[in-house]
Amino acid sequence: MNDDGLTDAVQEAGAVELLLIRHGESEGNVAATEARLAGAEIIDVPARDADVNLSGTGQEQAKALGTALARIAEDSRPDAVVSSPYARARQTAEIAIESAGWSAKVLSDERLRDRELGILDRLTSRGVQARFPEEAERRLWLGKLYYRPPGGESWADVALRLRSVLAELNTLNSGRRVMLVCHDAVILLVRYVLEGMSEDEILDLAATTSVLNASITRYVRPSGAGPWTLESFNVADHLTEQGVAVTEHAGDASVHPQ
Incomplete structure (x- = not known):
């Protein structure tokens, strides 16, 4: 494993x-929600998507x-944070790593980036x-x-790049644990790939579930080989327990072909 993420395993x-x-x-989540509620056409984000920062709540x-x-x-902590x-x-x-007191270095992998929207970037529905x-x-x-x-990606495009990330989990040393910090669509599409979902299944999930x-979300496979088991999904109890706001910023709920 190197500083580029998982690519040398x-x-x-x-x-x-x-x-x-x-x-x-x-800040982009907040701006998008405000724009939708106001009936605006443009989301007033302060920077390009890659550079949008966390809000104070975030x-x-x-x-x-x-x-x-x-x-x-300590013996159950992730070996890699990507x-x-x-x-x-x-x-x-x-x-999070600093707050946890972990010494792990945060690696970056561009395959985990959010979906690119091309000419529709910054537009509401x-x-x-x-x-x-x-x-x-x-x-x-x-x-x-x-x-x-135009100029952007479909969810299928995102799933394609995620397949290469997830395949590399099969080539790490036995017993390794990995934490990926990413985006709502990425997490839903990881489920799509790991659970072998159909189009209807992933779109049903997207239409009814907002990743908080x-x-x-936690997957396990004690043998280090074969299929993964979804142990828990979309858990935010740690926020409620600490008196921190739980926020829900979902995408467009109209996801099925019509």
Whole structure:
């Protein structure tokens, strides 16, 4: 394993535990929710998507996450902490690791970045309909898994890059544990890949479930080989226990082809 993430792993045995963490609430999450509620077409984000920081609440969530991680016994802690390079994810990882008192270095892997939206970046659903009505129609026709905005990615594209990340978990030393800090769509698509979901199954999940900010999802496989078992999903009890706000910032709920 090197500073670029998981790319140099070459051993035969596999990892036994995978923790998936969604980043804390970001300034972009807040801006997007405000824009939707106001009926605006444009989301007033302060920076490009990769550079959007955590909100004040997001920073508190990351600290609370670290407190929860500190409870993990030393011999059961992740051996590697790998983050999306986007600021909100990396900040979450760094704050949480510091709060937990871990000495682990946070590595970056661009394959864990959020979905790229191309020409639809910074637009609300209303904005897409008003400015790119043909794209809005095409998105409804194809559904979220296969719709690719010009210059952007479909969910299937994101799943493709995640497959290479997840395959590398099969080549780590036996007994290794890995924590990935990433984004809501990435976590849902990890489930899609690891659980062999169909299009209907992943879209049903996306339509009914919002991955909470700073939530923890856990997969295990004690043998270090074969299929993974989902031990827990979207857990944010550590926020409630510490009096930190639980925030829900979901994407467009219209995900199925129509």
